[in-house]
Amino acid sequence: MANISNRSPWFVVLNKTETKFRLKSQAQAYIDSLNNTRAKMRQLETSFEVQIKLKDHQGNTVTRSATHPTYAAAERWAQQEEDAIKSLRENGGTFNLDFETITVEQALKRCWEEHYKHRPSADENFHRIPKLVEIFGKDTLLRQLNNQKMLGLRNRLIEQQYSASSVRNFFAVISRTLQHAKGEWLFPIENYARGIKLAKPQNAKSRYFQGDERERLFTSIDKHRPWLRPIVELSLEMSFRRGELVQPAKKKREQGLKGGLTWEGVDFEKNTLRLFQEKNDWQKKNTEERGRVVPMTERMREILLDLYQKSSTKTGLVFSATVNSVTHAFTDACTLAEPPLEDLTFHSCRKIATYDISKKVPNAILLSKITGHKDLKTLASRYYAVPMDDLQAMLSKADENTLEGRAILALKRELGFEDTLRFLVSVKETDDLNSLLIPKKLS
Numbered sequence: 001m002a003n004i005s006n007r008s009p010w011f012v013v014l015n016k017t018e019t020k021f022r023l024k025s026q027a028q029a030y031i032d033s034l035n036n037t038r039a040k041m042r043q044l045e046t047s048f049e050v051q052i053k054l055k056d057h058q059g060n061t062v063t064r065s066a067t068h069p070t071y072a073a074a075e076r077w078a079q080q081e082e083d084a085i086k087s088l089r090e091n092g093g094t095f096n097l098d099f100e101t102i103t104v105e106q107a108l109k110r111c112w113e114e115h116y117k118h119r120p121s122a123d124e125n126f127h128r129i130p131k132l133v134e135i136f137g138k139d140t141l142l143r144q145l146n147n148q149k150m151l152g153l154r155n156r157l158i159e160q161q162y163s164a165s166s167v168r169n170f171f172a173v174i175s176r177t178l179q180h181a182k183g184e185w186l187f188p189i190e191n192y193a194r195g196i197k198l199a200k201p202q203n204a205k206s207r208y209f210q211g212d213e214r215e216r217l218f219t220s221i222d223k224h225r226p227w228l229r230p231i232v233e234l235s236l237e238m239s240f241r242r243g244e245l246v247q248p249a250k251k252k253r254e255q256g257l258k259g260g261l262t263w264e265g266v267d268f269e270k271n272t273l274r275l276f277q278e279k280n281d282w283q284k285k286n287t288e289e290r291g292r293v294v295p296m297t298e299r300m301r302e303i304l305l306d307l308y309q310k311s312s313t314k315t316g317l318v319f320s321a322t323v324n325s326v327t328h329a330f331t332d333a334c335t336l337a338e339p340p341l342e343d344l345t346f347h348s349c350r351k352i353a354t355y356d357i358s359k360k361v362p363n364a365i366l367l368s369k370i371t372g373h374k375d376l377k378t379l380a381s382r383y384y385a386v387p388m389d390d391l392q393a394m395l396s397k398a399d400e401n402t403l404e405g406r407a408i409l410a411l412k413r414e415l416g417f418e419d420t421l422r423f424l425v426s427v428k429e430t431d432d433l434n435s436l437l438i439p440k441k442l443s
Contacts, residue, residue: 002050002051002052002078002079002081002082003050003051003052004048004049004050004051004071004074004075004078005048005049005051006043006045006047006048006049006071007047007048007049007067008043008044008045008046008047008048009021009022009043009044009046009047010022010023010024010026010027010041010042010043010044011027011041011042011043011044012027012030012031012034012039012040012041013039013040013041013042014034014036014038014039014040015038024041024043027041028041045070045071046069047067047068047069048067048068048069048070048071048073048074049065049066049067049074050064050065050066050067050068050074050077050078050081051063051064051065052064052065052078052081052082052085054082054085054086062085062100064081064085066081098185098187099142099143099185099187099188099189100141100143101141102141102142102143103138103139103140103141103142104132104133104136104137104140104141104142104145105129105133105138106142107142107177107181108129108132108133108173108174108177109129111176111177111180111181112125112126112129114180114184115176115180116176120279123251124169125169125173128169128170128173129173131170132153132170132173132174135152135153135156135157136149136153142177142178142181142187142189143187143189145178145189145192146192147192147195147196149192150171150174150192150193150196151196153170153171153174154167154171154196154198157170163201164198164199164200164201164202165201167198167199168198168201171193171196171198174193175191175193175194178190178191178192178193179191207343207344207348207351207352208351208352208355209352213341213344216337216338216339216341217232217333217334217337217341217344218232219337219338220333220334220336220337220338220341221333223336224332224333224336225329225330225332225333227321227329228321228326228329228330228333230303230306230307230319231245231246231319231321231326232330232346232349233299233303234261234300234303234304235346235349235350235353236349236352236353236356237297237299237300237353238273238294238295238297238300238353238357238370238371239350239353239354239357239370239371239372240261240275240350240353241278241279241347241350241372242323242326242327242346242347243259243260243279243323244259244260244261244275244278244279244372245260245261245318245319245326246259246260246261246317246319246321246322246323246325246326247259247260247317247319247320247321247322247323248260248322248323249322249323249324250322258277259277259323260317260318260319261273261275261317261318261319262276262315262316262317262318263308263311263313263314263315263316263317263318264276264315264316266296266304266308266318267296268296268301268304268305268308271295271296271301272293272294272295272296273293273294273295273296273300273304274291274292274293275291275292275293275294275372276290276291277290277291278290278291278292278372279372280372280374292369292370292372294370295370304318326346327346330345330346331345350371353371354367354371354373354379354383355383357370357371358379358383358384363380363384364376364379364380364383364384367379367383398412408420411423
C-alpha cells in the first residue's frame with residue numbers, strides 16, 4: 001500500500017496571532033517555550049505526500065512519489081500508480097528499470113544517437129534538445145511526461161516567440177523520442193505529443209521577381225560573386241535545391257552526407273540531367289528509384305557546356321562550392337544590389353522556377369516529377385490555384401481579333417466585368433466543362 005503523509009505546515013495560534021512552522025516538532029517546541037495553556041497547535045491540509053515502493057520477484061524496486069493539495073487527490077493518484085506498476089509486473093514479469101530512471105534529456109540524446117545521427121536533419125535536431133530539456137526540467141523523468149506537460153511545452157515555446165514552424169519542429173523531436181521509446185526500447189509509454197493542437201506555419205510565400213529585380217540580382221552577382229551565377233541560373237531554370245547543385249558543408253560530409261550535381265549525371269546527347277539523390281529519398285519505398293531525372297533546357301545546356309569545357313577533370317562535382325557558401329554569397333549579392341533586394345533568398349529561386357514551370361506542364365503530378373516536391377496537394381493548391389491576376393489581365397486586354405477575345409468581350413457586354421470574372425474562375429475550377437455549358441435535365 002502507498003504511504004500518504006500530510007506535509008502541510010503547522011501553526012501555533014495565540015491571541016488570534018498565527019505563527020507558521022514547517023515541522024510539528026518546531027511548533028511543539030515553540031508552544032513549550034510560551035508556557036501558555038491558551039496556545040493551540042494545528043496543521044493545514046494543503047500538501048499530502050504519497051510514497052510508493054513495490055518490488056518484483058527479481059528484487060527490482062520501483063519507487064514513486066508525488067505531492068497533492070488534498071488527501072482525496074493523493075489517494076486517487078496512489079491507486080492509479082499502484083495499478084499501473086502492478087500491471088507492468090504482471091505483464092512483463094519484471095520491472096523495466098531503464099524506464100523507471102531515464103530522464104527526458106537522456107531519452108532525447110539516446111534517440112538522437114539511434115535515429116537522427118546520420119540523417120540530414122541531425123544537427124538541427126540536436127540543437128533542439130537543450131531547449132526541450134530547459135522547458136521540461138533537467139531532472140524530469142521520461143515516464144513523467146503527460147498531456148499537461150505537452151501543453152506547457154507548446155505554451156512556453158509560443159511565449160518565447162518561436163514561429164509555428166519551429167514549434168512543430170520541437171514537437172517532432174519529442175514525438176519521435178516517445179515513439180522510439182515505445183517501439184525500440186519497449187517502454188510502456190504513450191506518445192503524448194500527438195493530439196496537441198499546433199498552429200500551422202504561414203510559409204507559403206508567393207515570391208516572384210518584381211520590376212527589375214532579376215536584372216539587379218544578376219548585376220550584383222556578376223560584380224561581387226561571379227562564380228555564383230551559373231548556380232543561380234540553373235536553379236531558376238529547373239527549380240533545383242541548393243543541395244542538389246552543390247555539396248553539403250564539410251561537417252555533414254564527414255557524417256557521410258553526400259550531394260551536389262556531378263558530371264556523371266549530365267547527358268548532353270539525351271539532353272537530360274540526373275540527380276543521383278534528393279532531399280526526399282529517405283521517404284521513398286524500396287521499389288522507387290532514388291534521385292530524379294529532369295530535362296535540360298537550352299539555357300541549361302549552354303551553361304553546362306561552358307562549364308564542361310572549362311573543367312580539367314570532366315568527372316566528379318560540377319561545382320566546388322558548398323551549401324553554406326552559396327547561402328552566404330546569395331545573401332551578400334542581395335544586400336550589395338543597387339538598391340538592395342529584400343525578402344529574397346536562394347530558396348526563392350526554387351519557388352520562382354516552380355511557378356514558371358507550372359505554366360508549361362498541365363498538372364501537379366508532372367510538376368513534382370520535375371521539381372522533386374513530395375506534397376502533391378501543396379503543389380496543386382499553390383501553383384495550380386486560379387490565377388486571378390492572369391484572369392483580370394485577360395479581361396482587360398481582350399482582343400476582338402481572336403476567338404477567345406470575342407467571347408470575353410461578349411460576356412463582358414452581357415454580364416459585366418465582375419460576373420465575367422466569376423464565370424472564368426468557375427471554368428478554371430471545374431473538372432467537367434460540359435456541366436457548365438449543357439443544362440441538367442429536370443427530373
